[in-house]
Amino acid sequence: MEIYQSPFGPVALARYPKRRSETLRAWDAADEYLINHIVEQQLISSDNRLLILNDSFGALAVTLCTGFPELQLLSTGDSWLSQRGAEANMAANHLTTNAVNLCHSLEWPERGQTFKLVIIKIPKSLSLLEDQLHRLQPYITDSTTIVAATMAKHLHNSHLQLFEKLIGTTKTSQAKKKARLAFISADSKAENSDNPYPKSLELRELNLQLQNHANVFSRDGLDIGSRFFLQNLPRNERYRTIIDLGSGNGLLGIVAAQKNPAAEIIFTDESFMAVASAKHNFSINCPNRVASFQVTDCLQGIEKNSADLILCNPPFHQQNTITTHIAEQMFRESKQVLKTGGELWVIGNRHLGYHVKLKRLFGNCQTAASNNKFVILQSVVSKN
Incomplete structure (x- = not known):
């Protein structure tokens, strides 16, 4: 201190x-x-x-x-x-x-x-x-x-x-x-218009209806990084528990749920508004599915050795501070929460060099997909 x-x-x-x-x-x-x-x-x-x-x-x-x-x-x-x-x-x-x-x-x-x-x-x-x-x-x-x-x-x-x-x-x-x-x-004559938040967003190409609170990332449209990740989300009947880590409005977890109908989805974020948005959006777009929602620090409170797949689009800002420590914490905790054979899928700008950190931590890292701006990386928890 x-x-x-x-x-x-x-x-x-x-x-x-x-x-x-x-x-x-x-x-x-x-x-x-x-x-x-x-x-x-x-x-x-x-x-x-x-x-x-x-x-x-x-x-x-x-x-x-x-x-x-x-x-x-x-x-x-x-x-x-x-x-x-x-x-x-x-x-x-x-x-x-x-x-x-x-x-x-x-x-x-x-x-x-x-x-x-x-x-x-x-x-x-x-x-x-x-x-x-x-x-x-x-x-x-x-x-x-x-x-x-x-x-x-x-x-x-x-x-x-x-x-x-x-x-x-x-x-x-x-x-x-x-x-x-x-x-x-304070002036009682100041504008007293309706609060525009939360805002509704229709993603026609995905046939999804979203509602985003004010502090949700990319609340007005689908950002290019998420679009690329969604195009390459994995599908496998082995995935029984999928975590959308740093979920934002829950879009990744929602599409993962649609691709993996047998999986339970867990959404985590440290933003109260993000988790509230994810909960609403999942209920609207996946009305007959089971999911859980947790406002927490990365994966704090999530059971160890419990997940088959973790999807992560790490932030590299904390308020006005640029930092990589949040991503590194997400990677460390993901390794603890994943089962043996469990997979961490991460998207990031190519210049961030996440592959170095993932390979050092997991002992492996391969490129699942890439374009001129983004790379999607996959690391697997191996047997000790």
Whole structure:
């Protein structure tokens, strides 16, 4: 754990899950800027009801609860990892489990409640921010203080225009340590249009109907990588348990289910919105099939030696951070979850070099299909 020297004293913070050679912190300069601004402007009083959106690993919630033990705080976001990180950081700083009410992105409080202060860490996904601002509207009044933050290079006019359109007049701060704040004045006259999410998507070439929440990858159409993977998905009567790892809207698992009618499908993703989308889409497109859905970190909670086939399109971003550690974790855990003879099928951009990592881990890796941009790799769990 690293120590953040907050205005209230040292706060221990760590990313989740912990890794031996962690190079990234659980907070950034935008978190520091936000907290310092809140303290300097005395935005919190003993009766404040505070809402935090997209708190990374609980850095904001844990720090503010340390300084204001009586604070009524609700924190919501779409990342299971951030929620588990928040719980771990609360425990590390000796905060009780009820110090922060952690909710996910589709789980908001009952209407009629309002917040005096709203803090927003601006997410990478503009559509997620749009969905959140629509959901936020019933919980704010003209007297609500709203402050948003991100690193300056990630703050774009599109963010500011969205705040102006859906909440009210928006101004920005000067940059400090390459971070910037946005101050949004809640205006009851701001646009109160219907939330466009979740969005419906028809894939006529596959005869599929999909419904995608705001934070789902490729929610507006079929991306070229997924299209290529779908064209080459395996079919084999040996596949009794198939896992769609990092499932997104569940498209891979749905088509795999259609190709392998005897298989049970398991969908996993760390995004609450992704798993909700996958669950809905499977029920619509495979109404008489059995499947299970789990919001989790890669394959955490999935039984070892239980799967015959794992399908994986690994992400190489975590919010605004480019990283390969998620893919590497997916590969390691897949080897543990697959039965002997079980297969991991991975698609990736050719330049990512996944074949090197897979061959080192599994002892084998072959190309199932490739084109000028993507490669589909297959590794098999051999007998020890």
